[in-house]
Amino acid sequence: MDIRDVSVNTSFSAQHYDKSPDAIVVLNKKNEVIHVNESFEKLFNYSFDEIRSKNINQFIVPESHLEEAGELSRNALGRMIVRKDTKRKSKDGKTIWVSALGLPVKIENKEDGILVIYNDISRTIEAKEKSEEANRMKTALIANMSHEFRTPMSAILGFSDILKEELENKEHLSMIRDIHSSARRLLNTLNSILELAHLESDNFRPNYSEVNLSVEIASLSKIFRNLAANKSLNFSLDIDDNNCMVVIDTEIFNQIITNVFDNALKYTHKGGIGVKVYRKRVGGKEVVVVSVSDTGIGITRDNQKIIFNEFRQVSEGISRNYEGTGLGLTLSKKMVELMNGKIEVESELGKGSVFTICFPAAAEYKHKEHQTELPVHGKVTQDSQNTKQKILLVEDNKTNKVLIKRFLQTHFDVDDVSSGMEALKAIPKEKYVLIMMDINLGIGMNGLETAREIRKLPAYKSIPIVAVTGYALAGEKEKILANGFTDYISKPFTREQLLEVLIAALQREY
DSSP, X not given: OOGGGSOTTEEOOHHHHTTOSSEEEEEETTSBEEXXXXXXXXXXXXXXXXXXXXXXXXXXXXXXXXXXXXXXXXXXXXXXXXXXXXEXXXXXXXXXXXXXXXXXXXXXTSOEEEEEEEEEOHHHHHHHHHHHHHHHHHHHHHHHHHHHHHHHHHHHHHHHHXXXXXXXXXXXXXXXXXXXXXXXXXXXXXXXXXXXXXXXXXXXXXXXXXXXXXXXXXXXXXXXXXXXXXXXXXXXXXXXXSOOEEEEOHHHHHHHHHHHHHHHHHHOOSSEEEEEEEEEEETTEEEEEEEEEEOSSOOOHHHHTTTTSTTOOSSOSTTOOSOSOSOHHHHHHHHHHHTTOEEEEEEETTTEEEEEXXXXXXXXXXXXXXXXXXXXXXXXXXXHHHOOXXXXXXXXXXXXXXXXXXXXXXXXXXXXXXXXXXXXHHGGGSOOSEEEEOSOOSSSOOHHHHHHHHHTSGGGSSSOEEEEESOOSXXXXXHHHTTTOSEEEESSOOXXXXXXXXXXXXXXXX
């Protein structure tokens, strides 16, 4: 029945509603049953004779919803139309999710009454709950997989880095370089797959801020220039405007532009790669554009249609010429569109490609001068090398303990414990200048809980606590920093990266 056929404060006629597919009950102002139709009897398993002249709430309203049902009746009697998705119960006690519509009516003696229409939405709610549960499980699985892959990979990459510096046998040195290269390739593949799964989950939320892309690209270009030089390629940077403001997630953008640059680097063997930043107007609106051009192999028109698809590459199959999963550009496109941007490609086979990324310019921005060079924080100074300050490492993985202590042995005096409880026992005995904490500590308190307990101690309210963790998906850093941590580094990491984070944490004022 179309509910629009029921007018407010209309007179009730049983014959009009008896054949409706929706369950209908008519009540007087005491909530006593005046009439029910056949659909009501089928939905709730009560016959009209069983509940005639009795308060409806005693039969179909769960105890937890009595107050809500009373409010619905009062509002309807007050000549309001009331709609609510809620729970009711059948005669056998089964919970039924319904969409309830309450309307004021005049019953046969012209007394004010209520007509309530119930539409069974149980299947819809159950499907929604299953979907939400599946999404929660998927999110938990992604996070656990990230941790389980990154933790052992940290040891493989870390120890192979150390061996590369210490091995003298050329054959052994070649082997360890191959191990390191293979591990890095595997990590990149795992990162891409996990990031794609996370992007497609309902829990992915960008952390937006106003960002100057001119400054961001100027900083990244230092890395790009070195990567191009390693392949004997030219690199050019052209920033048309030093004030290209957009509202984006900086970490996500850095991943996007790195993916696009890596793609250009992979398919370019001579010539060079250029990056440009500029503003233009599109459809009357100002946008900021970042373009990455190369003199590489180029892409045919047909292949331009597939390169943003998952696991697709220009070179595919058993005869493909290039490594990789084909997820880099897929991730980039999803991330760009997530932040209200657009990514496009122009290419000619044998002559190269140009990828352009556009974001809406930040509205009503007050122009300020910005440096095109970002300061470099956390470089290890001679003083920090000569002063071995005492820090505490909270890590349950023995291999990672050995690796981290080896990384830090010339710079810090490192104590280690394996659990949150051990950390809380060790802290009062020493004056640590910094605490490094894993998040997943196995049995007992996790790293987040441990950090909160540490912050309750007066002497450690402002001591840097650095998360050293395998949980590295977008959004997890913000969650960790909101739970008492001051800094964050994800596994795997190099010795230089770890030292940079620790030195920066110690130099920062809290």
